[in-house]
Amino acid sequence: MSETIEKHEELPTEHPDPLIAFLHKTIKIAVKVLAVLMVLVIFLGVGDVIYVLYQNLMEPPLMLLSITGIFKTFAAFLVVLIAIEIYQNIVLYLRTDVIPIKLVVATALMAIARKVIIIDFSTTTPLYIFATATVVLSLGITYYLVGKHHKERLVDERNNS
Secondary structure (H helix, E strand, O other), X not given: OOOOOOOOOOOOOOOOOHHHHHHHHHHHHHHHHHHHHHHHHHHHHHHHHHHHHHHHHHOOOOOOOOHHHHHHHHHHHHHHHHHHHHHXXXXXXXXXXXXXXXXXXXXXXXXXXXXXXXXXXXXXXXXXXXXXXXXXXXXXXXXXXXHHHHHHHHHHHXXXX
């Protein structure tokens, strides 16, 4: 009893209603424009990383990074990495054979990890820290479960082949 995996298509361009088909095509074009814009954001982000690193290296003492400078640099790097993850989400959205749940959860994990890395514990309330920890734990469990489900599905597909 082998199950066939149906092709997932978020915005089918072939639809009985011509207006809906046209709107789906239009949205796909908009998603492609977003992909181009995200690449621009990534390059601007790389420029920002270079600028932040330069600024931090030029502060006294010259050519040495302080702890604050390291955190600012990490934050700038992570913003670019999150932008790259979002770009991957956009590209996967255009594909019809993938439901990018795992990547979306990974992007959310990356974003919350950035927040954790740059958190200033001297000004942050315990409730905020607890809420952040809850989000990290929830996303971690979700990522694990989605990954486990994906792995089980692959094993089932291999066994049924």
